Amino acid sequence: MxxxxxxxxxxxxxxxxxxxxxxxxxxxxxxxxxxxxxxxxxxxxxxxxxxxxxxxxxxxxxxxxxxxxxxxxxxxxxxxxxxxxxxxxxxxxxxxxxxxxxxxxxxxxxxxxxxxxxxxxxxxxxxxxxxxxxxxxxxxxxxxxxxxxxxxxxxxTKEHVEGVKVSEANIRARGEELIETLRAVPSGKTSAKAYEQICQAVIDYIFVDDLRDVRSQKRTVDGLNFYDLIYRVRPTHPFWATLTRDFRARVVLFECKNYGKPIGPMQVFSTERYLSVSALRPICFVLSRKPANNHAVQAAYGAMRESGKLLVFLCDEDLEAMLRAKDFQLSEGGSADEREANDPIEILDQKIYDFISAMPR
Structure with a gap:
């Protein structure tokens, strides 16, 4: 007291x-x-x-x-x-x-x-x-x-200590390096694969402890649908434990849209086809160069309301914010509770909260 x-x-x-x-x-x-x-x-x-x-x-x-x-x-x-x-x-x-x-x-x-x-x-x-x-x-x-x-x-302030494997400068360089690479990839169809590759590197860096066993360009058994990246969730973090429980998900999808313009509802409709509540994959993070337009957001609301499918839009600006937050988390270190308090997942959780709280009836 x-x-x-x-x-x-x-x-x-x-x-x-x-x-x-x-x-x-x-x-x-x-x-x-x-x-x-x-x-x-x-x-x-x-x-x-x-x-x-x-x-x-x-x-x-x-x-x-x-x-x-x-x-x-x-x-x-x-x-x-x-x-x-x-x-x-x-x-x-x-x-x-x-x-x-x-x-x-x-x-x-x-x-x-x-x-x-x-x-x-x-x-x-x-x-x-x-x-x-x-x-x-x-x-x-x-x-x-x-x-x-x-x-x-x-x-x-820069550290110059011989024999130190990981310094704050080195940790910070990893996130900034990914940001520079992301910005260097031009938008458009010809660079779609390069964009997917940098997106995978970003995901692996930010969620290294939570998402495992990535599969790229996975085809469904019927051969009709492709999705860019699929990860198995390791639900040890409270965020992932809650998300997978609420949506009965065993895996999460990432769709990489390397378009020069904001994605619209047609991209949402095509992505929604890959999601399946019964197959325990109702969640997709849609990565794009620019924020999704309002019609795309309305289409995502429809998928959530009618089918229980969650589509979360993340643009380059969101990825950069999470990369810098990951750098900060690693540079700060500390106890498990302190690392959790600095987790970039806080930014992702806020995005989902913004989406759900604004969804109409």
């Missing part, structure tokens, strides 16, 4: 500092944690309301944590909560402020996914002026007197 009280007190202190930084940025600030509600100021769950010129209103969610880094799972939960305050925003997006470091790639993913702005410790320090010394002192109190390196310092 004493430890929780200390964290709570430092959380209030951090909110005050965030409010001061916002004031330095020219906003009028109301910190709801410290001012009693009144007739003119209702009780709200976000922490700060920043009001600026031209009718700008920014609801601010402030998160203090004793951790040095923010995991993907933590950011996903906080991002979803912050997105709830869009109705209270005007001419701006809601703002999430974390008192810890957030890997740039997952911060950018969360900003895009939840349509919010996010400041972490580094960004907050760059925006502070008169408050910078107080912030530095506050953050040093969480690190035994040793301030964390800034983001640029961490990015520019």
């Amino acid at each position: 004493q430890g929780a009280a200390i964290i709570s007190a430092r959380g209030f202190e951090f909110e005050k500092l965030v409010g001061e930084v916002l004031q330095e940025q020219g906003y009028r600030v109301t910190v709801y944690s410290f001012e009693a509600p009144s007739r003119d100021k209702p009780i709200l769950d976000f922490d700060i309301l920043a009001v600026g010129e031209n009718g700008i209103k920014i609801p601010v969610e402030v998160k203090f944590t004793s951790r040095d880094r923010v995991s993907i799972a933590m950011l996903r939960d906080a991002g979803a909560k912050t997105a709830r305050w869009k109705a209270h925003a005007a001419n701006a997006r809601p703002l999430l402020v974390y008192g810890a470091v957030i890997e740039r790639s997952i911060r950018e993913w969360a900003e895009s996914e939840f349509e919010i702005d996010i400041w972490d410790r580094d960004i907050l320090l760059t925006k502070s002026k008169r408050t910078s010394a107080a912030l530095e002192q506050f953050f040093q109190g969480d690190s035994d007197g040793k301030p964390d390196p800034t983001y640029s310092e961490r990015e520019n």
Whole structure:
């Protein structure tokens, strides 16, 4: 209880500092944690309301944590909560402020996914002026007197240790290498096989512990249907255990669509033919260069509603986000729980949640 009280007190202190930084940025600030509600100021769950010129209103969610880094799972939960305050925003997006470091790639993913702005410790320090010394002192109190390196310092730090098989630089290079290869493959029919091959490499890297025994260009027994990639699921991760249980799936399919334009409903109809609830393969991840158009999404809703088949659309941007998240997970390491909290599956789970939650009756 004493430890929780200390964290709570430092959380209030951090909110005050965030409010001061916002004031330095020219906003009028109301910190709801410290001012009693009144007739003119209702009780709200976000922490700060920043009001600026031209009718700008920014609801601010402030998160203090004793951790040095923010995991993907933590950011996903906080991002979803912050997105709830869009109705209270005007001419701006809601703002999430974390008192810890957030890997740039997952911060950018969360900003895009939840349509919010996010400041972490580094960004907050760059925006502070008169408050910078107080912030530095506050953050040093969480690190035994040793301030964390800034983001640029961490990015520019390279290890050169003889005999070390896997360094952070080497781990990061794998995901970035796959991204570069993916971007280098041109769209179109002539490069369809190359696109399938890079997609397989991406899947194998991200889901190395969960998907096994890949088969490429598999033909069904009747000889009528081909699907690009099929994997056997090893349901040890909670995500895969839940997904395979809910849909009674033993395998999952990946269809690789190397089209230069967004895929449409005809591609969904042709892919749906490969899926079979009775054969325990009702799930397909449709990989494409660009996001699927709205008609394709509506067709996927129909397959889900009428046949219980799940088609999940993943474009190149989604794959890049998961690749960078995998790099981050490996570079962070830690316990099994910490690795799970940084799993790129969080991004995939959010995609499925977005799809199911928006599906009409």
